[in-house]
Amino acid sequence: MIAEFGHFALVLALGVALVQALGPLIGMPFNASLGRVAVPAARAQLVLLSLSFLALVYAFAVSDFSLSLVAANSHSAKPLIYKLTGAWGNHEGSMLLWTLILATFGGAVAFFGSNLPDGLRARVLGVQGLIGAAFLMFLLFTSNPFLRLDPAPFDGNGLNPILQDPALAFHPPFLYAGYVGFSIAFSFAVAALLEGKVDPAWARWVRPWTLAAWCSLTLGIAMGSWWAYYELGWGGWWFWDPVENASLMPWLLGTALLHSAIVVEKRGALKRWTLLLAIFTFALSLIGTFLVRSGVLTSVHAFAVDPARGIVILGILVLFVGGALTLYAIRAPALKVEGIFAPLSREAALIVNNLLLTAATVAVFVGTLYPLALDAVDGTKISVGAPFYNLTFVPIIVPLLLLVPFGPMLGWKRADILGASQRLAAAAAVSAVGLAAAWVWQNDGPWGAPFGIALGVWLIGGAFSEIGYRVRLFRGASLPEAAAKARRLPRSAWGTAIAHAGVGVIVIGIVGITSWRVEVIEALEPGATFEVGSYTLTFQNVSSYEGPNFRADKGSFLVERNGKEIATLTPEKRIYPVSEMPTTEAAIYTIWVADLYVVLGDQTGTGAWTVRAYVNPLVPWVWIGAVIMVFGGMISLSDRRYRVGAPIRAASVPSARARKPEEEVSA
Amino acid sequence: MIQGVAILLALLISLPAMAVYPGERLDDPALEERARGLSQELRCLVCQNQSIDDSDAPLAKDLRILVRDRLKAGDSDAEVMTYIVDRYGEFVLLRPPLRAGTVLLWLTPLLVLLAGVISVFVYLRRGQTASAEGTAPLSEAEKARLGEIVMDREHERD
Numbered sequence: 001m002i003a004e005f006g007h008f009a010l011v012l013a014l015g016v017a018l019v020q021a022l023g024p025l026i027g028m029p030f031n032a033s034l035g036r037v038a039v040p041a042a043r044a045q046l047v048l049l050s051l052s053f054l055a056l057v058y059a060f061a062v063s064d065f066s067l068s069l070v071a072a073n074s075h076s077a078k079p080l081i082y083k084l085t086g087a088w089g090n091h092e093g094s095m096l097l098w099t100l101i102l103a104t105f106g107g108a109v110a111f112f113g114s115n116l117p118d119g120l121r122a123r124v125l126g127v128q129g130l131i132g133a134a135f136l137m138f139l140l141f142t143s144n145p146f147l148r149l150d151p152a153p154f155d156g157n158g159l160n161p162i163l164q165d166p167a168l169a170f171h172p173p174f175l176y177a178g179y180v181g182f183s184i185a186f187s188f189a190v191a192a193l194l195e196g197k198v199d200p201a202w203a204r205w206v207r208p209w210t211l212a213a214w215c216s217l218t219l220g221i222a223m224g225s226w227w228a229y230y231e232l233g234w235g236g237w238w239f240w241d242p243v244e245n246a247s248l249m250p251w252l253l254g255t256a257l258l259h260s261a262i263v264v265e266k267r268g269a270l271k272r273w274t275l276l277l278a279i280f281t282f283a284l285s286l287i288g289t290f291l292v293r294s295g296v297l298t299s300v301h302a303f304a305v306d307p308a309r310g311i312v313i314l315g316i317l318v319l320f321v322g323g324a325l326t327l328y329a330i331r332a333p334a335l336k337v338e339g340i341f342a343p344l345s346r347e348a349a350l351i352v353n354n355l356l357l358t359a360a361t362v363a364v365f366v367g368t369l370y371p372l373a374l375d376a377v378d379g380t381k382i383s384v385g386a387p388f389y390n391l392t393f394v395p396i397i398v399p400l401l402l403l404v405p406f407g408p409m410l411g412w413k414r415a416d417i418l419g420a421s422q423r424l425a426a427a428a429a430v431s432a433v434g435l436a437a438a439w440v441w442q443n444d445g446p447w448g449a450p451f452g453i454a455l456g457v458w459l460i461g462g463a464f465s466e467i468g469y470r471v472r473l474f475r476g477a478s479l480p481e482a483a484a485k486a487r488r489l490p491r492s493a494w495g496t497a498i499a500h501a502g503v504g505v506i507v508i509g510i511v512g513i514t515s516w517r518v519e520v521i522e523a524l525e526p527g528a529t530f531e532v533g534s535y536t537l538t539f540q541n542v543s544s545y546e547g548p549n550f551r552a553d554k555g556s557f558l559v560e561r562n563g564k565e566i567a568t569l570t571p572e573k574r575i576y577p578v579s580e581m582p583t584t585e586a587a588i589y590t591i592w593v594a595d596l597y598v599v600l601g602d603q604t605g606t607g608a609w610t611v612r613a614y615v616n617p618l619v620p621w622v623w624i625g626a627v628i629m630v631f632g633g634m635i636s637l638s639d640r641r642y643r644v645g646a647p648i649r650a651a652s653v654p655s656a657r658a659r660k661p662e663e664e665v666s667a
Numbered sequence: 668m669i670q671g672v673a674i675l676l677a678l679l680i681s682l683p684a685m686a687v688y689p690g691e692r693l694d695d696p697a698l699e700e701r702a703r704g705l706s707q708e709l710r711c712l713v714c715q716n717q718s719i720d721d722s723d724a725p726l727a728k729d730l731r732i733l734v735r736d737r738l739k740a741g742d743s744d745a746e747v748m749t750y751i752v753d754r755y756g757e758f759v760l761l762r763p764p765l766r767a768g769t770v771l772l773w774l775t776p777l778l779v780l781l782a783g784v785i786s787v788f789v790y791l792r793r794g795q796t797a798s799a800e801g802t803a804p805l806s807e808a809e810k811a812r813l814g815e816i817v818m819d820r821e822h823e824r825d
Contacts, residue, residue: 382763
């Protein structure tokens with residue numbers, strides 16, 4: 001009954017989405033009041049899809065195996081938390097979550113977007129409704145999660161055991177919130193093209209939404225990478241797997257979009273380019289969805305190996321991106337080019353940022369799709385792996401990272417490169433110290449590693465220098481004065497500095513794990529003692545136990561350092577009987593600047609076990625850095641000037657909400 | 668069917684939990700290091716985008732042993748790669764060689780970067796000529812108005 005209720009809500013949501021789309025997009029030119037239907041429709045759609053999604057989660061929670069989706073993807077012996085998260089651990093459920101997030105962003109614009117001009121808001125919601133209608137049709141006609149089974153089976157088929165993991169359970173919602181969040185930037189871009197107007201106010205409205213999506217995507221990618229690190233069992237954290245690339249591409253272009261929107265907002269330049277970026281960022285999100293669900297790529301993520309579904313998503317992609325680009329071709333030339341600036345200026349720096357990020361995206365795009373294209377053209381099969389990206393992506397990204405600290409130091413319109421360099425002298429000095437320290441610390445490591453560390457330190461130092469410069473620290477301001485100034489700095493300035501510092505932290509983590517990993521692989525009998533880096537490990541024993549839905553062999557390793565016991569690590573090998581699948585549970589002891597990573601392998605006949613132990617230097621920084629970036633993004637998001645829905649002059653004009661939108665545009 | 672494929676895939680994915688086995692390693696550390704380097708350039712044919720160095724699949728193990736056998740026989744790195752490509756095809760190479768079919772793969776990022784640099788250059792130059800023609804110095808009234816705006820903004824921020 002509850003499932004039918006959810007099904008009904010889903011069908012109703014499609015109807016509401018069509019109203020939300022057609023009212024503003026078709027109706028508004030004839031009758032302005034038809035545009036007003038968008039706001040209540042977007043709210044209703046959010047409510048309906050929430051109900052529908054809750055109904056599906058409920059079906060999973062009570063293991064209603066009369067739903068074919070639940071029967072295929074759940075099992076009564078699963079822990080409750082994984083029953084719940086199993087609701088989106090499959091194609092149909094995750095598509096429902098996808099549409100729910102789409103409706104959430106639309107609903108947020110409807111609930112909190114009261115500072116938007118009515119026409120713009122209606123058109124944004126209309127485009128959002130059109131995307132929603134397309135995906136709801138896709139869901140209902142090709143991937144309906146609410147189909148019944150008769151007779152219902154006695155128990156379900158289970159869920160892929162390596163997906164039964166907390167980080168992975170919550171990785172898709174964040175990832176989708178990122179992907180789908182870029183739909184708002186797309187809708188804003190299309191709405192702006194329909195109105196034929198892009199102004200700084202438009203950029204100010206579009207930025208917080210893009211930033212929120214970007215934060216989610218960053219977190220989602222970081223969670224996926226962290227999961228791969230501890231679950232797949234050999235400590236890799238990024239594989240250039242096509243599906244990872246599918247999430248990296250919209251992230252790279254979304255990052256470019258965040259930066260180019262600043263130029264539109266502050267200087268009124270780069271309008272057309274920003275519109276294109278908004279369109280292509282969402283296009284890449286759709287391409288990611290297509291790649292994962294069409295079966296053209298196979299991967300652990302590719303749970304819907306059904307070409308027919310792929311073709312429908314491809315159709316949606318062509319329709320929306322093609323439509324938006326056509327609209328762009330017609331309308332963009334009419335946009336007035338504004339904002340004059342010198343080749344050395346903050347604007348120019350942000351253009352270089354965009355250029356390099358776009359080129360990096362192209363490198364990933366070509367590497368991901370070229371093998372498919374070549375196979376289709378002449379049947380040749382080639383592989384594109386990490387060595388390709390090391391030769392193409394890395395040389396594009398490194399110059400970008402080197403330039404990052406300069407950006408915020410340059411003035412708008414015309415900058416003083418000498419002055420900017422002087423302001424960065426301290427960062428350069430600290431970076432040189434980092435280089436020297438890393439050089440001395442590593443005995444015969446790769447020569448490039450100390451330079452990588454120096455790059456990371458340069459980014460962090462540059463971020464601090466920017467704050468230091470802005471509060472006039474050491475330049476005439478006393479410490480209390482500087483602190484007072486720091487408190488008054490706009491949150492967006494803090495956000496920028498923190499996010500850029502986070503990039504530096506990630507760089508240091510990546511350099512550490514790729515350059516200085518220590519590895520021990522031995523066949524050992526219980527009782528053996530061995531050394532990894534500065535740790536001494538004693539292999540104590542292996543015991544077996546029964547988990548809720550798996551059997552496990554658990555190894556026990558005593559870890560000592562400098563003669564002191566510091567931990568006992570218990571890596572496991574598990575077998576899930578429902579699917580007869582083995583998984584490894586690595587044991588990790590972290591001291592934050594390095595991980596000790598121990599994996600129990602197979603038994604090698606004579607009572608010995610294959611044991612792998614690694615010291616992974618600095619690897620936690622990869623994810624810590626990502627979290628710092630997200631934190632920076634959230635600080636920036638909380639800036640009063642960008643806060644979603646907050647009137648721009650809330651503090652000084654109490655009745656700001658009542659003002660006419662036109663005034664804000666000219667403000 | 669779909670379920671079967673999913674389980675098979677998951678098996679392929681979860682198997683590569685480990686790589687090189689203790690028994691496979693060569694006694695000569697220099698040779699072993701070369702073997703590891705080569706292994707990272709070779710794809711495990713039955714896995715998803717994984718090198719044989721990372722994969723636990725039986726086929727990857729066979730290839731790892733093959734690489735080491737060739738190295739022991741005195742092959743250079745290039746000879747080992749040729750030997751393996753002759754038998755398994757270019758599909759095993761994680762870094763596709765540059766030839767007619769892969770020119771676009773390697774050149775596209777470079778071409779896009781170049782085209783980008785040129786268009787940015789043109790864009791900036793155009794901006795500069797426009798600024799030389801288009802901006803007159805501020806009049807006294809404008810300066811005064813600007814001062815007021817700046818004062819307003821600073822006041823607001825407090």
